Amino acid sequence: DQQVKQNSPSLSVQEGRISILNCDYTNSMFDYFLWYKKYPAEGPTFLISISSIKDKNEDGRFTVFLNKSAKHLSLHIVPSQPGDSAVYFCAATTTGTASKLTFGTGTRLQVTL
Amino acid sequence: DTAVSQTPKYLVTQMGNDKSIKCEQNLGHDTMYWYKQDSKKFLKIMFSYNNKELIINETVPNRFSPKSPDKAHLNLHINSLELGDSAVYFCASSHNRAANTGELFFGEGSRLTVL
Numbered sequence: 735d736q737q738v739k740q741n742s743p744s745l746s747v748q749e750g751r752i753s754i755l756n757c758d759y760t761n762s763m764f765d766y767f768l769w770y771k772k773y774p775a776e777g778p779t780f781l782i783s784i785s786s787i788k789d790k791n792e793d794g795r796f797t798v799f800l801n802k803s804a805k806h807l808s809l810h811i812v813p814s815q816p817g818d819s820a821v822y823f824c825a826a827t828t829t830g831t832a833s834k835l836t837f838g839t840g841t842r843l844q845v846t847l
Numbered sequence: 848d849t850a851v852s853q854t855p856k857y858l859v860t861q862m863g864n865d866k867s868i869k870c871e872q873n874l875g876h877d878t879m880y881w882y883k884q885d886s887k888k889f890l891k892i893m894f895s896y897n898n899k900e901l902i903i904n905e906t907v908p909n910r911f912s913p914k915s916p917d918k919a920h921l922n923l924h925i926n927s928l929e930l931g932d933s934a935v936y937f938c939a940s941s942h943n944r945a946a947n948t949g950e951l952f953f954g955e956g957s958r959l960t961v962l
Contacts (some may be wrong), residue, residue, distance in 0.1 A: 776955055839889055
């Protein structure tokens, strides 16, 4: 049962343009969402998060949008840079419980020159 | 200075063997985790320890036994290895067991191949 889904396995975007990565979830108990970035041969690193009480969180070039009614979140990167090329994982959890993140399968972003 | 370090990074072994993966964090965190990333790229939690106490055990076969000698270390021992155990195992740590932020710090991963 895949509770967090990233339906696009890969995405290619030109440098300077906007990258939009999407994520859907099915568990209505999830109330905190995170994006992780992973380079080859490295562990995932935390990028940005959002609580279900918000619908947008921004950190520099990265913005996460949450649509609770649609159970959908997206990560916007603008402008995209070659160093952003990585696999991006969406994750969700329920706060107040032991840390248990449910991850999507990731989207590989390639930012081309 | 690596915050969460795992050894070994690569491990190739035969079915039926027993192997261990070690993890250490120097971040002063109270909580540590083992996640498994299988061939389909799913990252799934296996175990979590808070101050040496087991707090999450996600229906993992009992061939897998985590051990936390202190809060900076969480080792994973696997008995009677099977082909399906081939995966990348990630250790992680965090400040807080309550998952208020869910921000985990991951190690680089240990790729286990069972032949």
